[in-house]
Amino acid sequence: MRDDDTLRIEWPEPADDTEVVLRHAETGEERSGTDLTGLRAGIWLASHRGEPLATDDPGFSLDDLIAYAGTPRDREIRAFRTSAGILALTVREVEPYVEVTGVVADGGVIEVEGLVAYGAPYEGAARLVAVPRKGAEPVSGPATFGGRRFGGSVLIEPMADGQARKRVFWDLHAEVDGVRLPLAARLDDVAEKKAKVRFPAQHVGQIRVRPYYTDSDSLAVALSVEEEAA
Structure with a gap:
């Protein structure tokens, strides 16, 4: 099963992806960078240089999700925009x-x-x-x-x-x-x-x-x- 997801961000101007921090909404655990390997299940909120990472991308593309689901894996990661306009990820376990x-x-x-x-x-x-x-x-x-x-x-x-x-x-x-x-x-x-x-x-x-x-x-x-x- 694959576990090699990477968060890809299109910046309006050059930026350092290593300064992205993901914080688990429930536990407070933090991860730096865009390598999503091993993220635990739940909601992760993104920040950049200490500030919530705002986005205008709703994070939904059915074609992309169908292609993503075409690879055997035991967890699913989806990017989405919160009601406050912040980039977030949801991670959940999946079965075929x-x-x-x-x-x-x-x-x-x-x-x-x-x-x-x-x-x-x-x-x-x-x-x-x-x-x-x-x-x-x-x-x-x-x-x-x-x-x-x-x-x-x-x-x-x-x-x-x-x-x-x-x-x-x-x-x-x-x-x-x-x-x-x-x-x-x-x-x-x-x-x-x-x-x-x-x-x-x-x-x-x-x-x-x-x-x-x-x-x-x-x-x-x-x-x-x-x-x-x-």
């Missing part, structure tokens, strides 16, 4: 998953496309697996990996078959060589996807089937029994 780039819910099927994030690429046949949080056995459908790219589909009828509870939740994974990678959308800057992103619903009898994003931005499916109209 599939970053969702497309979802289609139609014709009794849920189709998903995505890209491997923070893990090695795969080639060949795979499965799109729906795993119930309680009770039933997993349901899966055909999928393929082509390097970082993933595509797969799963039928919704087997998920609804025999449902006894009013509401059931299934988590979606890509499975290859016995390894399950969660499906999620975590690289963009859309907060609270669970409330903001709404996929079309399908029905199996009285059961409404709808993909949705969880609080952690993972892709899941909710199956809800609808009451008969009076």
Whole structure:
């Protein structure tokens, strides 16, 4: 896993990067310079020559983040601008998953496309697996990996078959060589996807089937029994 990140700063005039100091917001630990190797998880605030390092760069580029996630690594570092306009870094531990780039819910099927994030690429046949949080056995459908790219589909009828509870939740994974990678959308800057992103619903009898994003931005499916109209 790579751990060789470097902070690159474009200065309005020549400056010495060694005078940049990063301070951990919680512990107060300080690091000098722009080598980010070994930074502990958390928020780091940047200063230069003893003053907070102001920036007009929001620090977000989806294309750059997708490229960054294309390298196997066990931690992610993102630069961002605080509400006070100060350069900061957020460091968090990560595990490989599939970053969702497309979802289609139609014709009794849920189709998903995505890209491997923070893990090695795969080639060949795979499965799109729906795993119930309680009770039933997993349901899966055909999928393929082509390097970082993933595509797969799963039928919704087997998920609804025999449902006894009013509401059931299934988590979606890509499975290859016995390894399950969660499906999620975590690289963009859309907060609270669970409330903001709404996929079309399908029905199996009285059961409404709808993909949705969880609080952690993972892709899941909710199956809800609808009451008969009076």
